[in-house]
Amino acid sequence: MKPLLECQGLTKKYNNFYALSNLDLTLERGQIVGLLGPNGSGKTTLIKLINGLLIPTDGRVMINSLAPGVETKKLVSYLPERGYLNDHMRVDEILSYFVDFYDNFSIERANAMLKDLEIDTHARLRTLSKGTKEKVQLVLVMSRDAELYILDEPIGGVDPAARDYILHTILTNYNENATILLSTHLITDIENVLDRVIFLQNGQLTLNATVDEIRSKWGKSVDALFREVFKC
Ligand SMILES: Nc1ncnc2c1ncn2[C@@H]1O[C@H](COP(=O)(O)OP(=O)(O)OP(=O)(O)O)[C@@H](O)[C@H]1O
Numbered sequence: 001m002k003p004l005l006e007c008q009g010l011t012k013k014y015n016n017f018y019a020l021s022n023l024d025l026t027l028e029r030g031q032i033v034g035l036l037g038p039n040g041s042g043k044t045t046l047i048k049l050i051n052g053l054l055i056p057t058d059g060r061v062m063i064n065s066l067a068p069g070v071e072t073k074k075l076v077s078y079l080p081e082r083g084y085l086n087d088h089m090r091v092d093e094i095l096s097y098f099v100d101f102y103d104n105f106s107i108e109r110a111n112a113m114l115k116d117l118e119i120d121t122h123a124r125l126r127t128l129s130k131g132t133k134e135k136v137q138l139v140l141v142m143s144r145d146a147e148l149y150i151l152d153e154p155i156g157g158v159d160p161a162a163r164d165y166i167l168h169t170i171l172t173n174y175n176e177n178a179t180i181l182l183s184t185h186l187i188t189d190i191e192n193v194l195d196r197v198i199f200l201q202n203g204q205l206t207l208n209a210t211v212d213e214i215r216s217k218w219g220k221s222v223d224a225l226f227r228e229v230f231k232c
Pocket residue numbers: 014017019037038039040041042043044045046
């Protein structure tokens with residue numbers, strides 16, 4: 001079977017600065033993968049390249065053997081780092097818009113998750129707190145039937161008490177053959193749901209291992225290994 005995602009020699013240069021250098025990465029189906037690295041290490045650059053929002057300086061990205069473009073749009077559901085919804089719309093209006101716009105969007109799944117998270121669908125987005133807005137955006141992204149979910153900092157604004165619950169709600173509502181690639185700085189909160197982690201350092205991939213491999217090889221949690229590698 002073809003890999004879900006293949007990056008070969010992927011390189012992105014901004015003027016004379018290499019944000020990403022010669023990155024090779026293959027992701028198979030059915031995994032939750034943490035993309036971890038300090039600020040400025042290239043996580044968002046990699047995510048934008050996978051989504052076809054940036055053109056590589058060198059190398060290539062293939063999703064299901066297709067270059068990012070119109071054909072891969074339905075395969076990928078992407079949560080950008082910054083809010084992308086119209087703040088003046090009500091949550092239920094946004095849901096209707098998603099139903100019209102995406103033929104792979106399940107309004108039943110979205111409503112079930114919103115109910116579970118006790119979010120008022122009659123509320124306008126601008127009246128919701130930052131954390132609640134993040135929950136709505138995550139629900140919308142996870143309510144599409146995609147093969148690859150890409151989440152750039154999905155729970156940064158959500159309070160610690162709610163994070164576990166959200167992760168549980170989200171992760172029990174997606175297709176298990178799909179892969180989730182998520183970038184985060186909240187490693188301890190997310191470590192238990194991850195199958196694999198990728199470390200990025202100065203635009204280079206420095207580690208690609210399963211969480212089990214990290215625990216057995218280094219005898220450490222992902223968070224402890226991250227702190228040791230990045231001296232933080
Ligand atoms: N449009 C741009 N022009 C010039 N440099 C850029 C541009 N976008 C990103 N960079 C630089 O590329 C590097 C990688 O940025 P990127 O946003 O990918 O990092 P990141 O790992 O997502 O960081 P963070 O954790 O802070 O979100 C940074 O040094 C950043 O300043």
